[in-house]
Amino acid sequence: MSARAAETHRSARPAAASKSLRFPGTTMNKLLCCALVFLDISIKWTTQETFPPKYLHYDAETSHQLLCDKCPPGTYLKQHCTAKWKTVCAPCPDHYYTDSWHTSDECLYCSPVCKELQYIKQECNRTHNRVCECKEGRYLEVEFCLKHRSCPPGFGVVQAGTPERNTVCRRCPDGFFSNETSSKAPCRKHTNCSVFGLLLTQKGNATHDNVCSGNNESTQKCGIDVTLCEEAFFRFAVPTKFTPNWLSVLVDNLPGTKVNAESVERIKRQHSSQEQTFQLLKLWKHQNKDQDMVKKIIQDIDLCENSVLRHIGHANLTFEQLRSLMESLPGKKVGAEDIEKTTKACKSSEQILKLLSLWRIKNGDQDTLKGLMHALKHSKTYHFPKTVTQSLKKTIRFLHSFTMYKLYQKLFLEMIGNQVQSVKISCL
Numbered sequence: 001m002s003a004r005a006a007e008t009h010r011s012a013r014p015a016a017a018s019k020s021l022r023f024p025g026t027t028m029n030k031l032l033c034c035a036l037v038f039l040d041i042s043i044k045w046t047t048q049e050t051f052p053p054k055y056l057h058y059d060a061e062t063s064h065q066l067l068c069d070k071c072p073p074g075t076y077l078k079q080h081c082t083a084k085w086k087t088v089c090a091p092c093p094d095h096y097y098t099d100s101w102h103t104s105d106e107c108l109y110c111s112p113v114c115k116e117l118q119y120i121k122q123e124c125n126r127t128h129n130r131v132c133e134c135k136e137g138r139y140l141e142v143e144f145c146l147k148h149r150s151c152p153p154g155f156g157v158v159q160a161g162t163p164e165r166n167t168v169c170r171r172c173p174d175g176f177f178s179n180e181t182s183s184k185a186p187c188r189k190h191t192n193c194s195v196f197g198l199l200l201t202q203k204g205n206a207t208h209d210n211v212c213s214g215n216n217e218s219t220q221k222c223g224i225d226v227t228l229c230e231e232a233f234f235r236f237a238v239p240t241k242f243t244p245n246w247l248s249v250l251v252d253n254l255p256g257t258k259v260n261a262e263s264v265e266r267i268k269r270q271h272s273s274q275e276q277t278f279q280l281l282k283l284w285k286h287q288n289k290d291q292d293m294v295k296k297i298i299q300d301i302d303l304c305e306n307s308v309l310r311h312i313g314h315a316n317l318t319f320e321q322l323r324s325l326m327e328s329l330p331g332k333k334v335g336a337e338d339i340e341k342t343t344k345a346c347k348s349s350e351q352i353l354k355l356l357s358l359w360r361i362k363n364g365d366q367d368t369l370k371g372l373m374h375a376l377k378h379s380k381t382y383h384f385p386k387t388v389t390q391s392l393k394k395t396i397r398f399l400h401s402f403t404m405y406k407l408y409q410k411l412f413l414e415m416i417g418n419q420v421q422s423v424k425i426s427c428l
C-alpha cells in the first residue's frame with residue numbers, strides 16, 4: 001500500500017474510534033468496525049483517487065495483494081492482473097452491456113424490447129442499457145403507460161406531467177380561473193377590466209373569467225372614442241407643442257387614483273400623440289368616477305351628450321349630404337370610404353358625430369367646433385339642407401354656451417398646479 005493510502009487511513013482513525021465508542025460492544029465488534037472502515041476507505045481511495053480505478057486482488061502465485069485495474073464500461077473482466085500483466089478486459093457481446101468501471105466477469109443483458117405505448121429513447125449498446133419511455137402525454141404507473149391527468153375547469157396545472165409522473169392539478173386560487181379541461185393549462189388571472197378602461201359587469205370565479213364591458217361613456221359599437229362633449233371638457237389639456245414626456249407629466253399631476261404605467265403605455269401605443277391626452281383623461285375620469293368632483297364632471301358630460309344628440313341626432317343625412325359636410329371641413333378630408341363604413345357601423349343619429357371624430361383624429365386634434373364653424377361659413381357652397389345647417393348651428397351654440405366646462409378647467413388647473421401650465425396649455 002502506498003504512503004498516500006496509509007495517510008488517508010491514519011487520518012480517518014479518530015472518527016472510527018469515536019464511532020465504536022458510541023456503539024459499545026465487545027472488542028471483536030470494535031475490531032470489525034475498524035476493519036470495515038479500513039475497507040471502506042481503501043475502496044474510496046481506489047475508486048476516487050486513481051485512474052483507471054483499481055481493486056485489490058490476492059495473487060495466489062506470489063501470495064501478494066495486488067492492485068489491479070478495473071474494467072471500463074463496455075467490457076467484462078477476462079483475467080485478473082498478475083505481478084507481470086495488467087488486467088485483461090474484453091468487449092461485451094451483442095445485447096450485453098456494462099455501464100461503469102467494474103470487476104465483473106460478465107456483462108449485463110440489455111432490457112428486452114419496450115412495452116406497449118413506449119418508445120425506445122435510447123437503444124442498447126455496449127455501454128448503455130436500452131431506455132424505454134412512455135409516449136408523449138403518458139407516464140409510467142407500475143407496468144403501464146397511463147394518460148396524463150387533465151385538470152377540469154376550476155383547476156389548473158401546477159406541474160405538467162412527465163414520462164415518469166402524472167400531472168399535478170390544483171384548484172384555482174382567488175383571482176384566477178380555468179375554463180377548460182386540460183393537462184397543460186395553468187390557472188389564468190382574471191382579466192382586470194379597469195386596466196382596459198372597461199367596466200366589470202360580471203365578477204369571475206374559479207371557472208369563469210371576469211366579464212368586462214364598454215363603459216357606456218362612449219358609443220362603443222360605432223366606436224366614437226372621444227365625444228364632442230369630452231373634447232369640449234378636456235381640450236384645455238391638449239398642449240400646442242408636445243414634449244416627449246408630456247403624458248407622464250399629466251399623469252403625475254392628475255389628482256386621485258393614478259393611471260398606471262401599463263395603461264399609459266397602451267395609450268401611447270394605440271393613439272397618436274394628440275389623441276393620447278383625451279384618452280388619458282378619459283381613463284382617469286373612469287378610474288376616479290367615485291370622487292365627488294369627477295362624479296359631477298361625468299354627470300355634466302352625460303347631460304351635454306344628451307343635448308348634442310337632441311340637436312344633431314335627428315338630422316338623418318344621406319350619404320351625399322354627409323360627404324358634402326366632410327368636404328366643407330377644413331384640412332384633411334374624411335374620404336368616401338370612411339363615410340361608407342360609418343353609415344354601416346353607426347346608427348343614423350351617431351353618424352355625424354362619428355365622422356366629426358374621424359376628422360378630428362385625421363387632423364391632429366384640430367378643435368372640432370372651430371372646424372364646424374368653418375364648415376357653416378361655407379354652407380351655401382355645399383348646399384346643406386336648411387335643417388342640417390340649423391342643427392349644426394344649435395349644436396355649436398350649445399357647446400359654446402356650455403360654459404360650465406370653463407369653470408372645470410379653472411378648477412382643474414388649480415389642482416394640477418403649475419407643472420402642467422408650464423408645459424403650455426393651449427386653451428383658456
Ligand SMILES: *[C@@H]1O[C@H](CO)[C@@H](O)[C@H](O)[C@H]1NC(C)=O
Pocket residue numbers: 122123124125126127128
Ligand atoms: C451508446 O449509447 C449512448 C447513449 O445513447 C451513447 O452516448 C454512446 O456514445 C453509445 N456508445 C457507443 C459505443 O455507440
Ligand SMILES: *[C@@H]1O[C@H](CO)[C@@H](O)[C@H](O)[C@H]1NC(C)=O
Pocket residue numbers: 179180209
Ligand atoms: C375561456 O376564457 C377565455 C377568456 O375569457 C375565452 O377567450 C375562451 O373562449 C374561454 N374558453 C371556453 C372554452 O369557454
Ligand SMILES: *[C@@H]1O[C@H](CO)[C@@H](O)[C@H](O)[C@H]1NC(C)=O
Pocket residue numbers: 192193194195260
Ligand atoms: C386592476 O388594475 C388596477 C389599476 O392598475 C389596480 O389598481 C387594481 O388593483 C387591479 N385589480 C385587481 C383585482 O388586480
Ligand SMILES: *[C@@H]1O[C@H](CO)[C@@H](O)[C@H](O)[C@H]1NC(C)=O
Pocket residue numbers: 202203204205206207208
Ligand atoms: C361561476 O360563474 C358562472 C358565471 O358567472 C356561473 O355560471 C357558475 O355557476 C359560477 N360557479 C361557481 C362555482 O360559483
Ligand SMILES: *[C@@H]1O[C@H](CO)[C@@H](O)[C@H](O)[C@H]1NC(C)=O
Pocket residue numbers: 199201213215216
Ligand atoms: C351599457 O348600455 C347597454 C345598452 O346600451 C345596457 O344594456 C348596459 O346595461 C349598460 N352597461 C352598463 C354597465 O351600464
Ligand SMILES: *[C@@H]1O[C@H](CO)[C@@H](O)[C@H](O)[C@H]1NC(C)=O
Pocket residue numbers: 316318348
Ligand atoms: C333617414 O332617412 C331615410 C331616407 O332619407 C329613411 O329611409 C330613414 O327611415 C330615416 N331614418 C330615420 C331614423 O329617421
